[in-house]
Amino acid sequence: MDSASIYYLGVTLILFLAFAAIVARTYSKRHRDKGEEPKFRMMDDDKPKKDDHPEN
């Protein structure tokens, strides 16, 4: 196996692990409720928030 092949394999592996981490986090018990929160909050977005202190 040459260095280019090792590089491609490494990048593929890193991408796969990143994806696996996203799946694990999204479906973890800890994030279950938080992960579904945005779909409820988006139902009430008629006006901008008035507060001067953004949450982020």
Add this chain to the structure above:
Amino acid sequence: MNQQEGYADDIVKGFVIWSMVWGLVAVLVGVFISFQIAFPQLNFPPYLTYGRLRPIHTNAGIFGWGIGSFMAFFIYITQRLTRTSLWSPGLAKAQLWLFNVVIALAAVTLAMGMNRSKEYAELEWPVASLVVVLWVIFAVNIVMTIVKRREEQMYISLWYILATLVGVAVLYLVNNASIPVSLTKSYSAYAGANDANVQWWYGHNAVAMVLTTPPLAIFYYFLPKATGVPIYSHRMGVIAFWSLIFMYLWTGAHHLLWAPVPDWVQTLAMAFSVMLIAPSWAAVFNGYFSMNGQWHQMRENYLVKFLIFGITFYGLQTLQGPSQSIRTFSAFIHFTDWVPGHVHMGTLGWVSLVLFAAIYYTIPRLYHTEIYSVGLANVHFWLVLTGQLIFSITMWIAGVQQAAMLNATNPDGSLHYSFIETMVELYPYWHMRALGGVIYLAGLLVFLYNIYQTIAGAKTQAVAQRA
């Protein structure tokens, strides 16, 4: 609109109206070129030939109607999902002007025959450079709005919006790398098979980042709004999003099966194309499951009808696409009329149905009124659905017949039919396609009339209230 009181929605109105103008141009030219194929005597050189008009049709459709609407709804959706007003309405106004200048320049230069000969990347370098400026302005405004958001978590539509902004930028810059030799002519920075590989990496991901991620952002936002019920699973939406992003960029080479690009590149593209069924159908199921207990709205709510038929065509499109990316099937239908049938199910069925719903939803709200006629909206729905189905189904049948004739051989191995014999057999199908286009155009005109009357009625009401 006073920016301190609410969202910057005037600019949304501008983008929606201009995208409808360009959408009408795209369909008018599309119908005309379908007649040019059925009746070749309708070609009038040099400007009104199929070769000159076809890229005008695709550019007006994908970039004028598609991107114009996406700009409108990205601005509309982003403000609401971040619960904050647009970062710079002034910049968005400049963006609207530049957008129209670019699309008009594209139409003029393509009619004059200035063309890079790369599908969906036809624009010569001066116009392409303006596209880059336009996209940077757009992206900065949306990203800065997201940065100053007042919602901690980002709803799935925002992820799709961000992917579009980044994806289009990367694809466009790489594939448009050219060496200008004059103001009106440039040559690609790549050569031979590399050029083809880059072109179809761009070409197929234009499908991803222009005709998939933006309509998905819009679908995920407007389906819950139309039904009044949240999306089935936000987490499934997130996983589908990341799967789509990880897989899509590898698929471009399925346009080059049996071509002189490395065999492993073709196989990789084929494998990832088939794998894409999973995230695509996750979005479809998310849409369907969101309708649990709400299916009666298909009968009662015209917006839901547009959206659910739209996501259904997305589902069919994402089964047909991977099938076409398999070597044996590709060998059969590639270079036949099957392909425009496939493409138009995506553009007329999936993308446009979702955009129609979004426009029907937003225009009455932006103008503080009701839609002029729900009856006309239903007429519009059935006309565009009928027109699109006639178009696509006719082309699939034509493609199979064409492929069968092109592949037919005599016992000695020679071809059974000459190329011209295969063409002659397609005329009845081309007539049917033109008819499908006319029906679709009729539906579009009903839609435009309905929207025009809605806006005109709102303005009359506003004047009466002031008096």
